[in-house]
Amino acid sequence: MRSPFAYTPRRGPLQSASPGAAVAYLGAFAVVAFAYSSPVVLLAAGVGLVIAGRLAGAGAAVRAALRMGLTLALLIVAVNALVVDRGETVLARLGEWPLLGQINVTAEALAAGAAIGLRAAVVMVAFAVYSACVDPDRVLRALRPLAGRSALTATLVSRLVPVAAADAARLRDAARLRGPGAAPVGRAPLARRLLAGSLDRAVDVAATLELRGYSLAPRRPHPPAAATFFRWKPMKKRCDRVGGWGRSGGRAGVRRRSRYDRRFYAVGAILLAAAIAGKALGADAFSEYPTVAVGLGPATLALSALLLLAGFAPFRRSPVPRVAHPTPRSQTASNSLPARGGI
């Protein structure tokens, strides 16, 4: 069974965008989630991300992240309610507990926990959409010139994770298929076997990387022969943009830019600017103690509306033909119907 967070190639705007553009867009939501405590803003960021994920075709990843995030949020709410006794609205007095002392569950502690949990859930959804929509190969390729060894490690890890997951699934199946007379397999022997197998796998993957030339010193791309002689810079730019000499497309090596990049960079930048401005204008008005107070001022509402709208950035308009070809009705009619006065 494939992980819902695994990258799935699609032709949507978010998948087509360069990793930088996608990170700028989704990162802006994450920054808002980290920077703001207002449940209204956090909720708007979460809904915006859910819309973005659904439009990008990452519905399964969003659902899985929401399940995990909301479970975590509930846990945080419960723990916060037990360990924090601030707040004026006491909902329950649970008496004296070992280690924790007197436990009073307050509405304010619950609200504070919910805000923290909501923040965690929003960040998890942002990462889920990133994981399902951004090609890790392109990310690693972008990182390689900056940090070759780190990129190599990341490549090994990113490949070994699904391989180890597949190995673990096979080992679990084999454990289930053991006869009742065979020694039962607990988690420890299974984990030991998986670890040993993973080391073997890592050696094999490393050998493959070696054979692919990963250990070669980083080389700059060969400049096209004609370009070095004639109009080198403009031609190189053109080469990078459209996919090179003598070609106008292709599926590999040429996916450097997308027509959606500007949109995602712009939306990300607007969100960040609005978040900074919103902070200054009091859009993050929220206090948990001593009583819960949620600000619903114009700045908060405007930022929330912007976050919701930003969720529509991965929307792709269906292509509409700009030139309408006239249907040769008269010709069809004349072919199918006898002319007046004919025959």
Add this chain to the structure above:
Amino acid sequence: MQFGTDLASRARAAPALAVEALSYAYPDATAPALSDVSLELAPGELVVLAGRSASGKSTLLRAACGLVPHFHGGEIEGRVEVAGLDALASGPGELASAVGYLAQDPETQVVSTTVAAEIELPLEMRGEPPSARARAVEEVALALAIPHLLGRTADTLSGGELQRVALAAVLVTRPQLVLLDEPTSQLDPVAGDELIWLLRRLNEEWGVTILLAEHRLERCLAAADRVVAMDGGAIAFDGPPRDFLGWAQEADVALETPAARLFSLCGIEPLPVGVRDARQTLAGRGKAGTPLTQLFPKEGGPRSPRGGFGKSTSRSEDARPPSNEALLVHDLWVELDAGEGPRDILRGIDLALHRGERVALMGRNGAGKSTLLRSIAGLVAPVRGKVELADGVALLTQNPGDYLVRERVRDELPGEAGAAALRAVGLEHAHDADPRDLSGGERQRLALAIALAGRMEGEGLPALVALDEPTRGMDRARKDELVSLVATLADCGAAVLVATHDVEFAATFAERVVLLGEGVVIADGPAPEILSGGWYFATEVARVLDIPGVVTPDQGAAALRQSADFVVWDQIAPQTTKSREGNGEGR
């Protein structure tokens, strides 16, 4: 492409591969893996590397691409030169521009997430510009018929698709020498044949030198220029394919192809290197002007002393009492999601197996064989239909090593139930052994014993014993051991269901073949009938003779002898096969 111009100029004068007096031992190994190996491959040759398991084939390939000794360590003597580069001085990365290596397991040979990125990676490592990368990826994808896979992620591919992607990543840099270690072991007969002929085409059109290690020699001998046979780490034979068959006839019959075996049994010369060759030879020996296929009636074929070839050698389903059923599958539908949305893998399967029956489950990669076995064993829940088992099931999956998690056999199989399971597979002597010290075949039997343990009543067996692709990477000798084991299990009353791509193995062990296609049973009948009625899912003997019901060399030889119109060599010139010159002296 601009890279490799120095290599190209050097390679014009140098052999593609030159190995001289090479001896090598892995770290901590008690015996050398290679002993005094000398070999030279001319540019543009396609050479098949034959030999039993552990004869040194894989080690020789690893030495040729630099993994031995640079990656594996160990002690090495001698000289290895690839396209003018000293392989012992250069690492695998430097050699990679001249040599491509495809190992057995494609799962660990794919390092990127998407197929396009995987194929592009070697070019990127060499600093190729995006335009050259795009063109090279497109061309190699077209050559391997995988352009539709370029946009997919590696974890959604089948084993056969992964194998092709890994091969594309090897070929994309257009290396002068390509080394392949059993590339067809995970492929169905269709994909296996396609791959071999694709290699031949690349060899002829691109001038690529190919060294191909393979157990299923009947697939590749016809495409080979030369065969190198290894035994115990040394080269035992080096010569043309026809001479190799003559050598194998005397030195190691396990390396004979089925068609060569057929000819050997009939004493016909020359031994055939492929189906076409065999048919031409046989047609020349038929009655003048009579095509081979007309020598025998299409229905029934000639009869052997033990019964008709065209008839089922299995007990027919109707003859079995209903209570003897081991497995009943009714209208089974299974839906799985491999990342591209849910898809019906099995579509209304109906199947009944009886105790003591030996059945081969065949079909293309992705036809649903493994899913059917997993559904029967309860690992996959059907969306519709039901599976009824008379008395339990023991399933051995594709990787027997997954069952072995402890360091002693006795720890895996304690008590009387464990001892009984070990006896059932003939491993009672290995009670105190470390599973890692057992041979590949013994490890497989141990895994089967683990699956059987506690499911046997006394010395009895579960109603169904199922094995999923048990012959991957096995040589002929180990397959023969497996055939004996399957026969023993069936004789003890279990129905044995084996999913396999290996038609020759199926012809040897099975009495019935179930052929799956796209999740549907497309053929179900006696093995001789199914395995002689097609082209891809047919044995080499069946393709040579085209006689209904004749699938093995023994059956073919009997059929040829019984044809009054056919001139069998040993009837007119007995024992002349020994008079050939050069066989066994090919080096």
